[in-house]
Amino acid sequence: MKNFFLALTIYFISLNSLYALIEVDITRGNLDPLPIAVSPLHVDIKSDEQEGIKVKELGNNISSIIERNFKNTGLFNPLKKEAFVQKPDIAHLKPRFEDWRLIKAQALVTGKLLVKEGKLKVEFRLWDLTAAKEMTALAFTTTPSNWRRVAHIISDKIYERLTGEEGYFDTRIIYVSETGPKSQRVKKLAIMDQDGANTKYLTLGNELVLTPRFNPTNQMVTYLSYFRNMPRVYLLDIETGMQEVVGNFPGMTFAPRFSPDGRKIIMSFAEDGNSDIYTMDLETRVVERITNHSSIDTSPSFSPDGKYIAFNSDRSGLQQLYVMRSDGSNVKRITFGKGIYGTPVWSPRGDLIAFTKMRKGRFYIGVMRTDGSGERLLTENYYQEAPSWSPNGRVLVFYRETKAGSKGEGFSATLWSIDITGYNERKLSTKTDASDPSWSSLLSK
Amino acid sequence: MTFNRNLKNIFLVVFTTLILSACSTAKKSGDMEGDVYTGKETVKYLAKGVPDRVFFATNKSSLTTASRATLRKQATYLRKNKKLNVTIEGHADERGTREYNLALGERRANAARDYLMTYGISGKRISVISYGKEKPVNPASSTLAWSQNRRSVTVKVN
Numbered sequence: 001m002k003n004f005f006l007a008l009t010i011y012f013i014s015l016n017s018l019y020a021l022i023e024v025d026i027t028r029g030n031l032d033p034l035p036i037a038v039s040p041l042h043v044d045i046k047s048d049e050q051e052g053i054k055v056k057e058l059g060n061n062i063s064s065i066i067e068r069n070f071k072n073t074g075l076f077n078p079l080k081k082e083a084f085v086q087k088p089d090i091a092h093l094k095p096r097f098e099d100w101r102l103i104k105a106q107a108l109v110t111g112k113l114l115v116k117e118g119k120l121k122v123e124f125r126l127w128d129l130t131a132a133k134e135m136t137a138l139a140f141t142t143t144p145s146n147w148r149r150v151a152h153i154i155s156d157k158i159y160e161r162l163t164g165e166e167g168y169f170d171t172r173i174i175y176v177s178e179t180g181p182k183s184q185r186v187k188k189l190a191i192m193d194q195d196g197a198n199t200k201y202l203t204l205g206n207e208l209v210l211t212p213r214f215n216p217t218n219q220m221v222t223y224l225s226y227f228r229n230m231p232r233v234y235l236l237d238i239e240t241g242m243q244e245v246v247g248n249f250p251g252m253t254f255a256p257r258f259s260p261d262g263r264k265i266i267m268s269f270a271e272d273g274n275s276d277i278y279t280m281d282l283e284t285r286v287v288e289r290i291t292n293h294s295s296i297d298t299s300p301s302f303s304p305d306g307k308y309i310a311f312n313s314d315r316s317g318l319q320q321l322y323v324m325r326s327d328g329s330n331v332k333r334i335t336f337g338k339g340i341y342g343t344p345v346w347s348p349r350g351d352l353i354a355f356t357k358m359r360k361g362r363f364y365i366g367v368m369r370t371d372g373s374g375e376r377l378l379t380e381n382y383y384q385e386a387p388s389w390s391p392n393g394r395v396l397v398f399y400r401e402t403k404a405g406s407k408g409e410g411f412s413a414t415l416w417s418i419d420i421t422g423y424n425e426r427k428l429s430t431k432t433d434a435s436d437p438s439w440s441s442l443l444s445k
Numbered sequence: 446m447t448f449n450r451n452l453k454n455i456f457l458v459v460f461t462t463l464i465l466s467a468c469s470t471a472k473k474s475g476d477m478e479g480d481v482y483t484g485k486e487t488v489k490y491l492a493k494g495v496p497d498r499v500f501f502a503t504n505k506s507s508l509t510t511a512s513r514a515t516l517r518k519q520a521t522y523l524r525k526n527k528k529l530n531v532t533i534e535g536h537a538d539e540r541g542t543r544e545y546n547l548a549l550g551e552r553r554a555n556a557a558r559d560y561l562m563t564y565g566i567s568g569k570r571i572s573v574i575s576y577g578k579e580k581p582v583n584p585a586s587s588t589l590a591w592s593q594n595r596r597s598v599t600v601k602v603n
Contacts, residue, residue, distance in 0.1 A: 181584065182581065182584035183580070183581050183582070183583075183584040185579070208576075208579060210543060210547075210579070211543065211544065224547075229574065230574075231547070231574065231575065251551075252547070252551055252574070252575060254544060254547045254548075255544040255547070268544070268548065270547075270548055270551040270552075270575065272555055273506070273551060273552040273554075273555030273556060273559070274552070275548040275551065275552075296545065296548040296549065296552065298544050298545055298547075298548050299542070299544045299545070312542075312544070312545060314504075314545075318504065319504075319541075319542075319545055342541070342542035342544070342545050343542050343544065356542050358540070358541070358542075361540075383539070383540070385542045385543065386542070386543065401539070403586040404584055404585055404586045405585065405586075406585045406587070407584065407585070408581075408584025408585060411584065411586075436543070
């Protein structure tokens with residue numbers, strides 16, 4: 001399974017980081033997306049045939065993925081290719097800036113590729129059409145089967161150059177695939193590329209599985225499995241398929257997440273009707289009890305510096321959000337608004353906590369500052385919960401369920417994403433019904 | 446011990462009478478009292494006259510008068526069948542976050558277990574498992590279905 005991680009040789013052709021006139025402001029909802037032209041990558045005629053890959057169409061296919069990535073951000077408006085005025089190979093050498101400006105493009109992506117001796121060589125350039133300058137350029141070599149990842153990596157580089165922030169396209173989403181009638185759902189762990197491609201199932205559906213979460217430092221996953229009808233937190237290596245139960249608890253463990261350094265799992269352990277929060281060090285196997293309260297304490301999530309933990313407790317009577325130091329001291333309630341709150345998740349940037357809010361029979365996904373101030377509800381629906389952050393802290397993915405009829409008909413579970421600005425709400429395409437999404441870190445980091 | 450248990454029973458009877466009178470003003474509609482299910486539609490039986498499940502109010506794990514009566518019947522049945530072990534499955538409705546509902550199901554199952562234990566059933570004979578909102582008995586999205594799904598179910602193991 002080594003081919004998940006491609007051996008990338010990246011070298012910079014040039015980097016004119018100064019004097020760029022265009023930039024994309026992603027801190028506000030973007031009502032005026034940047035017009036960008038993504039030229040098909042020119043396929044070198046010296047390219048070899050490659051089994052299983054349509055080499056001649058590779059240039060078009062890569063540019064289509066880049067376009068779709070950009071369109072999905074809501075920040076860019078990829079222009080129609082029919083209007084393009086220059087051939088890909090010529091534009092890649094030096095675009096006629098005034099011609100591209102005529103079709104109202106402000107940025108242009110060009111590139112070329114060569115498939116030779118079992119290797120795919122790709123280079124691309126990003127042009128600032130207003131300033132008539134090359135903004136960035138990059139070339140790399142990989143195996144041809146990695147061509148979709150090439151498209152995502154190019155998308156990340158361009159996004160970074162234009163927004164000043166890390167991209168999130170070369171990432172994956174792990175989730176729970178759901179099939180069958182509502183009262184007898186078959187649930188499997190599934191993983192797909194961020195854009196819905198390359199779906200793989202990681203469990204067979206023999207036992208109930210819930211709440212998979214990525215390790216932020218690698219591609220390990222922790223999740224809840226009802227294997228042998230004993231609900232326990234498991235650790236799964238998605239490279240090898242190896243799985244193991246986490247710790248030796250005499251009852252249900254659930255709601256697992258990794259610490260930001262990836263070394264610990266934080267979770268709830270339920271015993272005699274009471275759920276408290278524990279951590280387990282994956283190397284030393286040392287278990288620490290973090291909360292000790294007769295209420296339900298669950299859904300713990302570390303701050304990215306590892307110093308604090310946000311969690312969900314009903315110690316006030318109903319579900320509210322709390323923050324404490326990572327040793328369990330200094331517990332502070334942070335939600336006092338009308339309604340009840342669950343699933344706090346600390347942003348990878350550290351500035352916000354995403355949550356689910358329930359009020360008057362409606363469900364909201366929102367964000368607030370880590371002291372509970374500045375609550376902003378991003379989306380309202382019949383049922384939705386469990387936000388997970390994109391690695392750059394700009395987008396949330398969550399799941400939504402529909403209201404079912406008297407026999408359970410009309411029920412569906414789907415994945416959605418929304419910018420933390422509240423704009424660009426979007427349904428993700430999955431092969432089956434889906435819930436409990438978790439976004440990976442960048443694969444090529 | 447026997448005296449103590451009897452005393453406890455008397456106390457419980459007095460207590461439940463008080464609750465009954467307090468609840469007599471609560472609204473009753475069809476098979477629900479407040480939002481606790483009181484009907485028989487989904488109920489199965491461990492033996493004749495011994496219902497297998499009790500129902501809960503939204504976000505609550507406290508036992509109602511009717512639930513206590515059901516559990517006392519289960520305790521009597523378990524006392525007569527000394528070799529029988531059971532699992533109590535705790536469930537929640539679909540109108541809560543998944544993780545909280547897992548904890549809530551566990552709390553409900555243990556509320557039932559604790560009550561059986563006060564009636565002399567050894568904790569060793571009763572295991573618990575929470576399914577949260579994962580196994581609705583009624584798949585509809587209605588207040589009636591949710592009330593039927595907020596339950597703990599006693600299941601024979603052997």
